[in-house]
Amino acid sequence: MAERVLELQHVTMQFGGVVAVDNLSMHIDQGEIVALIGPNGAGKTTAFNCITGVYVPTAGQVRYQGQVIVSAQPQGKMKALYAGSYKDFPSQRVTSTPDAITKLGVARTFQNIRLFKTQTAFENVLIATHLHRSSNLFTAALRLNHREEKQLREHALKMLEAVGLMDEKDELATSLPYGKQRRLEIARALATNPKLLLLDEPAAGMNPQETDALGQFIQEVRERFDLTIFLIEHHMDLVMDISERIYVIDFGRQIATGLPQEIQDNPDVVTAYLGVEEE
Amino acid sequence: MKAFKLSIAFLLALAAATLLFFSFQAKDSLPQLLERMDPHQAALQDAQMQKARDRVLDSFAEGNRERTLRNLDRYTGGFSDSLVMDSRTGFELFFYENGPSLSALGMFLLVAATALTGLVFSRQGKWRRAALPVVLIAALYAGVYILENMVGGSSMLMTVLKKGAIYALVAVSMNLLNGFTGLFSLGQAGFMLIGAYIFAIFTIPVESRPQVYQYYAGGLIQFEMPTLVAMVLAGLGAAFFAWLIGLPVLRLKSDYLAIATLGFAEIIRAVFQYDGLGPITNGSNLLRRFPTFQTALFPFAVAGVSIALIALLIHSTYGRSFKAIRDDEVAAEAMGINLYRHKQMAFVISSFFAGIGGALLAMYQTTVQAAAFTSAMTYEILLIVVIGGMGSLSGSVMASFLFVAASEWWLRFLDNETMMGSFRVPLLRSGFRMVAFSVVIMVVVLFYRQGIMGDRELSIARLTRWLGRRGKGGRDG
Numbered sequence: 001m002a003e004r005v006l007e008l009q010h011v012t013m014q015f016g017g018v019v020a021v022d023n024l025s026m027h028i029d030q031g032e033i034v035a036l037i038g039p040n041g042a043g044k045t046t047a048f049n050c051i052t053g054v055y056v057p058t059a060g061q062v063r064y065q066g067q068v069i070v071s072a073q074p075q076g077k078m079k080a081l082y083a084g085s086y087k088d089f090p091s092q093r094v095t096s097t098p099d100a101i102t103k104l105g106v107a108r109t110f111q112n113i114r115l116f117k118t119q120t121a122f123e124n125v126l127i128a129t130h131l132h133r134s135s136n137l138f139t140a141a142l143r144l145n146h147r148e149e150k151q152l153r154e155h156a157l158k159m160l161e162a163v164g165l166m167d168e169k170d171e172l173a174t175s176l177p178y179g180k181q182r183r184l185e186i187a188r189a190l191a192t193n194p195k196l197l198l199l200d201e202p203a204a205g206m207n208p209q210e211t212d213a214l215g216q217f218i219q220e221v222r223e224r225f226d227l228t229i230f231l232i233e234h235h236m237d238l239v240m241d242i243s244e245r246i247y248v249i250d251f252g253r254q255i256a257t258g259l260p261q262e263i264q265d266n267p268d269v270v271t272a273y274l275g276v277e278e279e
Numbered sequence: 280m281k282a283f284k285l286s287i288a289f290l291l292a293l294a295a296a297t298l299l300f301f302s303f304q305a306k307d308s309l310p311q312l313l314e315r316m317d318p319h320q321a322a323l324q325d326a327q328m329q330k331a332r333d334r335v336l337d338s339f340a341e342g343n344r345e346r347t348l349r350n351l352d353r354y355t356g357g358f359s360d361s362l363v364m365d366s367r368t369g370f371e372l373f374f375y376e377n378g379p380s381l382s383a384l385g386m387f388l389l390v391a392a393t394a395l396t397g398l399v400f401s402r403q404g405k406w407r408r409a410a411l412p413v414v415l416i417a418a419l420y421a422g423v424y425i426l427e428n429m430v431g432g433s434s435m436l437m438t439v440l441k442k443g444a445i446y447a448l449v450a451v452s453m454n455l456l457n458g459f460t461g462l463f464s465l466g467q468a469g470f471m472l473i474g475a476y477i478f479a480i481f482t483i484p485v486e487s488r489p490q491v492y493q494y495y496a497g498g499l500i501q502f503e504m505p506t507l508v509a510m511v512l513a514g515l516g517a518a519f520f521a522w523l524i525g526l527p528v529l530r531l532k533s534d535y536l537a538i539a540t541l542g543f544a545e546i547i548r549a550v551f552q553y554d555g556l557g558p559i560t561n562g563s564n565l566l567r568r569f570p571t572f573q574t575a576l577f578p579f580a581v582a583g584v585s586i587a588l589i590a591l592l593i594h595s596t597y598g599r600s601f602k603a604i605r606d607d608e609v610a611a612e613a614m615g616i617n618l619y620r621h622k623q624m625a626f627v628i629s630s631f632f633a634g635i636g637g638a639l640l641a642m643y644q645t646t647v648q649a650a651a652f653t654s655a656m657t658y659e660i661l662l663i664v665v666i667g668g669m670g671s672l673s674g675s676v677m678a679s680f681l682f683v684a685a686s687e688w689w690l691r692f693l694d695n696e697t698m699m700g701s702f703r704v705p706l707l708r709s710g711f712r713m714v715a716f717s718v719v720i721m722v723v724v725l726f727y728r729q730g731i732m733g734d735r736e737l738s739i740a741r742l743t744r745w746l747g748r749r750g751k752g753g754r755d756g
């Protein structure tokens with residue numbers, strides 16, 4: 001059996017009275033490309049944020065490589081407010097900060113691009129190599145770590161080369177065109193040496209050719225860096241093309257899951273999502 | 280070509296060694312010199328002369344160089360008839376009188392020789408590029424020393440330079456936090472206060488303590504430390520308090536740090552004046568008689584080394600993490616940067632250097648009183664950081680000197696009532712300087728938000744490019 005990389009069990013995220021993610025359970029195995037789709041506001045980004053530690057879910061569990069990284073039950077006033085559909089909460093409480101989860105091997109990109117805006121493309125990637133350093137404050141400040149520093153720089157260059165941004169390496173990240181900024185975000189995520197890569201709408205704002213190229217590129221990096229990929233995407237061609245399995249959510253709830261072909265033919269999905277998209 | 284450069288370097292080193300050797304030797308040789316100048320013991324017959332000579336020797340024993348030089352001048356000028364001045368004595372006297380300048384010159388030549396030699400033996404561009412800044416920095420320090428010996432240590436120019444150097448360090452330390460890590464702290468004066476007090480408390484000579492702590496029976500602490508040790512301790516003390524504040528506050532997402540540090544600075548100012556702590560802090564009385572600096576080179580050296588360390592840190596992998604946090608906390612955290620740990624690091628380091636700055640300020644002022652470390656001081660430093668450019672160390676340094684020169688010197692006239700004939704110039708009276716200053720600040724903040732440097736740094740390449748452009752522009756026009 002393939003190794004289970006990520007597993008969500010009954011995850012619910014409620015903001016005040018709004019249940020953004022409701023009882024979401026899913027799993028991803030080693031080496032898979034899995035897509036999460038759903039209309040705008042369905043709760044996809046929120047699900048990513050629960051996995052990466054940006055939000056502590058109201059209830060539910062997240063396991064990464066078998067290890068519980070998040071486990072939560074309603075706290076404080078949420079006890080009374082809780083409006084999720086699943087009420088059998090885990091008893092233990094575990095929370096992890098985003099940096100700790102990244103350290104374990106989960107990296108991500110953002111739907112609304114979040115590059116370090118005063119830094120060049122190269123510096124953006126270099127910052128993300130931070131996890132591989134062993135130098136402390138003093139050895140770093142006094143330049144006793146120049147060998148390590150050189151390795152970090154080489155690693156960053158390799159990532160830029162992998163996404164084809166070598167020519168733009170000294171340009172300010174925010175001055176790059178949209179498509180390249182998205183690639184740079186991927187390079188930056190790759191620089192943390194992840195095992196699981198979460199991509200939040202990587203093709204947003206790209207034209208059909210760019211989207212096509214991105215699909216190929218995602219499959220390439222999966223091979224090259226031995227990755228598992230979890231992706232949120234609206235471009236259906238891309239999703240159907242590269243993903244091996246798909247989860248569909250609407251109003252925070254899972255409405256379908258299966259192979260791309262099955263999803264395409266699922267009447268619920270067509271009404272909830274594809275129908276709206278193609279109107 | 281190589282041989283030529285090397286021989287030049289050798290000659291420079293030789294000259295430097297000679298200068299250094301003679302100035303160091305001349306430093307302590309004044310009593311013997313006086314003996315030799317007066318082989319017939321004329322001073323024994325002439326009471327006036329004896330007195331003048333004793334005055335020289337007294338001020339020499341006291342270690343007061345300026346007074347010694349003045350008294351020496353009077354002695355050699357007034358009794359030149361009875362004194363024998365052969366060429367060797369004259370030579371040594373010259374070295375005694377100009378010792379600091381000459382040894383500074385010697386140092387500079389030595390650095391130049393080293394740089395030249397380094398240039399010859401290094402094929403790497405890295406060394407070549409490093410050589411020029413090293414020479415420039417050495418020249419700067421030598422320049423300060425020579426200037427000090429020319430215009431006198433207590434002149435307005437030197438006052439501005441000394442205070443400017445201290446403010447530069449404090450501004451750079453604040454910039455590390457506000458400009459590079461994106462944390463807004465308003466506690467700089469509080470950390471400086473801690474540094475100043477720790478330094479003063481541990482360096483006042485034991486024999487002076489009964490007078491300083493006259494209301495507290497000589498105080499509690501009855502030992503003293505070397506200046507540099509106390510200075511590091513001053514930094515560590517300030518850093519410790521920062522760590523304590525950061526422990527709860529830096530875990531919060533939003534910007535409680537500004538409020539917490541501002542409150543801390545106000546509280547610490549009151550605590551240090553609290554009578555119950557008098558045996559340690561001397562209550563609301565002055566602390567004095569601790570070591571002060573003899574030369575402007577001391578604050579320049581301490582501030583220079585500290586600023587260099589901060590600059591190195593900012594360009595290291597940790598500095599990159601600070602900048603990432605400033606640019607986007609969420610993204611930084613997603614890249615595996617532990618927000619709390621790095622914010623705490625930046626805060627503690629910033630406060631460490633603010634503490635050192637406080638110790639320097641104590642030495643500069645020669646006395647310390649908690650009441651002086653008001654939030655107005657923090658705002659001054661914040662203004663320097665804003666004027667220089669958030670995220671530019673060289674901007675902070677330049678702005679510090681400009682700010683101190685303007686507030687202590689150039690704009691002083693605004694505070695003096697001035698008469699032009701019988702006409703009293705309107706507005707010029709005590710306090711107007713601060714009004715004018717506020718207007719300048721408002722203009723900067725409103726129309727020139729980037730400050731002098733924005734987030735760029737001054738570099739030689741940038742400077743030559745800029746000068747080149749100006750030159751070209753001149754020719755075209």
Ligand SMILES: Nc1ncnc2c1ncn2[C@@H]1O[C@H](COP(=O)(O)OP(=O)(O)O)[C@@H](O)[C@H]1O
Pocket residue numbers: 015018020038039040041042043044045046047
């Ligand atoms: N921090 C938040 N506070 C309150 N509501 C939120 C927050 N984040 C997301 N939501 C709400 O959760 C729902 C799902 O949002 P999101 O996960 O961004 O959707 P998607 O990524 O699928 O388009 C939306 O209704 C949104 O308004």
Ligand SMILES: [Mg+2]
Pocket residue numbers: 044045046111
């Ligand atoms: Mg989204």
